[in-house]
Amino acid sequence: MARIAVIGAGMGAMAAAARLAVAGHRVAVYERGATYGGAVGRYERDGFVFDTGPGLLHVPAVYRDLFVKTGKEPLESCVDLHQPPHDARHVFAGGADVLLPNASRGGVVAALDAAFGDGAGGRWADFLGRAGDAWARARRPLLEEPLIEDTRPLARDPYPALRRRRLLGGTRQASTLAEIGAWELRVPGLAALLDSYAQGYGLDARVAPASAAVLPYLEQTFGTWYVRGGVRELARALYERCVARRVEFAFGAEVVAVAEKDGAVAGVELADGSAAAADHVVSGIGPRPPAGVEPGGGKRGAPGRFTVLLALRGARPAGTAHRTIVHAPSSAEEAAAVFDAGAGPAERPTVTVLRPDDASTRPDGAHEAVTLTATVAPHGPVDWADGALRERYADVLVRAAGAAMPGLADRVMWREVRTPAHTEAETGARGGGVPAPSLAGASGRLLHPANSRPLRGLYAAGGWSHPGGGLPHAGMSGALVAGLIVEGPAFRGSR
Numbered sequence: 001m002a003r004i005a006v007i008g009a010g011m012g013a014m015a016a017a018a019r020l021a022v023a024g025h026r027v028a029v030y031e032r033g034a035t036y037g038g039a040v041g042r043y044e045r046d047g048f049v050f051d052t053g054p055g056l057l058h059v060p061a062v063y064r065d066l067f068v069k070t071g072k073e074p075l076e077s078c079v080d081l082h083q084p085p086h087d088a089r090h091v092f093a094g095g096a097d098v099l100l101p102n103a104s105r106g107g108v109v110a111a112l113d114a115a116f117g118d119g120a121g122g123r124w125a126d127f128l129g130r131a132g133d134a135w136a137r138a139r140r141p142l143l144e145e146p147l148i149e150d151t152r153p154l155a156r157d158p159y160p161a162l163r164r165r166r167l168l169g170g171t172r173q174a175s176t177l178a179e180i181g182a183w184e185l186r187v188p189g190l191a192a193l194l195d196s197y198a199q200g201y202g203l204d205a206r207v208a209p210a211s212a213a214v215l216p217y218l219e220q221t222f223g224t225w226y227v228r229g230g231v232r233e234l235a236r237a238l239y240e241r242c243v244a245r246r247v248e249f250a251f252g253a254e255v256v257a258v259a260e261k262d263g264a265v266a267g268v269e270l271a272d273g274s275a276a277a278a279d280h281v282v283s284g285i286g287p288r289p290p291a292g293v294e295p296g297g298g299k300r301g302a303p304g305r306f307t308v309l310l311a312l313r314g315a316r317p318a319g320t321a322h323r324t325i326v327h328a329p330s331s332a333e334e335a336a337a338v339f340d341a342g343a344g345p346a347e348r349p350t351v352t353v354l355r356p357d358d359a360s361t362r363p364d365g366a367h368e369a370v371t372l373t374a375t376v377a378p379h380g381p382v383d384w385a386d387g388a389l390r391e392r393y394a395d396v397l398v399r400a401a402g403a404a405m406p407g408l409a410d411r412v413m414w415r416e417v418r419t420p421a422h423t424e425a426e427t428g429a430r431g432g433g434v435p436a437p438s439l440a441g442a443s444g445r446l447l448h449p450a451n452s453r454p455l456r457g458l459y460a461a462g463g464w465s466h467p468g469g470g471l472p473h474a475g476m477s478g479a480l481v482a483g484l485i486v487e488g489p490a491f492r493g494s495r
């Protein structure tokens with residue numbers, strides 16, 4: 001039985017902790033905040049309840065596996081997992097309004113044909129077929145196995161882009177998401193649909209590798225899920241699973257350094273001057289790490305999220321889509337505002353509107369809790385601590401969301417605005433950046449650092465390490481770290 005110190009109580013770290021405890025190790029989690037979950041937070045006021053981090057779950061299989069492997073009660077017994085009937089409603093800048101069903105390829109084809117004309121749905125389905133091929137090629141080496149030392153095979157893009165003949169001779173193939181939109185999808189609405197996935201994951205469609213096509217593939221194939229009570233309930237269930245497996249938690253316990261002895265970890269040092277000895281240390285935190293832990297892959301400029309929590313008077317109409325995406329008029333202009341140096345926040349951002357069909361998120365049936373989110377530049381390049389900017393930008397999101405919810409502004413009783421400055425405070429990630437999932441291609445630029453770190457006994461879990469950010473990916477990182485510690489460096493992923 002080894003002593004394992006885990007830094008941070010984020011989802012990746014807790015996923016590793018639960019698995020390691022089940023394997024018979026003594027696991028202690030040191031969390032600098034007052035609660036577990038990291039980015040998966042909750043804001044409650046006057047009977048309204050909001051997720052402050054992810055509001056939906058994709059690829060629940062990752063957490064199903066975690067709960068099966070760490071105890072008797074499956075995930076579905078611990079949280080109320082629910083699949084909304086629709087993946088999303090998309091309100092496009094040109095006026096098209098499309099409701100895409102959840103995990104139904106045929107339904108999506110029909111909806112896109114109806115919105116953009118015969119053939120549009122088929123073109124999207126063909127694209128998703130190629131994205132599925134990319135997924136089949138990249139899934140194991142990219143997500144389910146520890147990152148190999150020689151990452152060159154992952155530097156190649158697995159997306160089988162169509163070869164198109166140029167007018168002046170030769171052929172060309174899409175190598176970015178924007179090129180897939182322009183050359184393969186060729187319908188502005190479909191290209192905008194694809195761009196919105198990049199935007200949602202904090203990726204720049206202008207340069208994101210074609211392999212990012214796996215992101216819409218995953219969502220539309222495995223479906224979009226909600227946890228009743230809010231996705232924070234998933235963090236609660238994982239924390240309780242950890243406690244049931246005798247993982248110890250210390251809250252208000254900031255780790256300031258990883259102690260080292262004879263070229264290996266010896267434990268962690270805490271801000272209060274105390275120290276804890278350990279045979280292995282699992283770091284579940286992002287950039288701005290304590291001494292001895294390397295920054296998370298140089299991902300200093302990852303964009304953050306700007307979120308407006310709205311307490312509304314008036315009932316949620318039956319049949320309302322859980323998620324609505326109000327598209328920006330120009331995704332290239334929006335990407336420039338988010339990713340290019342010197343640019344300010346986009347004046348017309350893509351806004352995700354979440355309206356859960358969940359009575360536990362509102363005081364009564366005559367009110368509604370609604371969350372608006374946009375991807376924005378991190379805190380630093382933009383001063384999100386500036387209260388006037390914060391309020392002005394919240395107005396921008398409310399106005400944009402009004403395209404999908406007429407009369408929205410008049411329904412607002414109060415609102416709570418959250419920026420990357422809040423995320424920075426809650427997760428410790430520099431600038432409040434949110435890590436994107438790892439992607440193959442782009443010469444390996446979008447891979448995250450390996451889970452085994454150069455210092456013997458040091459491992460990294462969570463969104464800033466392989467295989468990257470987001471709930472499913474962080475859960476996978478926990479499985480990989482546990483495998484590496486339990487089975488040793490020869491571990492090649494669980495089969």
Ligand SMILES: Cc1cc2nc3c(=O)[nH]c(=O)nc-3n(C[C@H](O)[C@H](O)[C@H](O)COP(=O)(O)OP(=O)(O)OC[C@H]3O[C@@H](n4cnc5c(N)ncnc54)[C@H](O)[C@@H]3O)c2cc1C
Nearest residue numbers: 008010011012032038039054255427428462463470471474
């Ligand atoms: C606003 C927002 C929206 C998001 N939306 C989505 C979404 O729609 N879909 C999706 O899949 N993902 C989304 N994410 C990302 C997702 O929440 C994370 O990638 C996922 O939860 C994994 O988090 P993590 O394991 O990296 O830990 P984090 O959530 O980053 O938590 C790190 C923890 O470590 C603690 N810590 C930091 N430094 C120290 C230290 N020195 N000592 C001790 N403890 C420390 C922090 O207090 C924190 O609790 C969103 C994130 C945010 C912020």
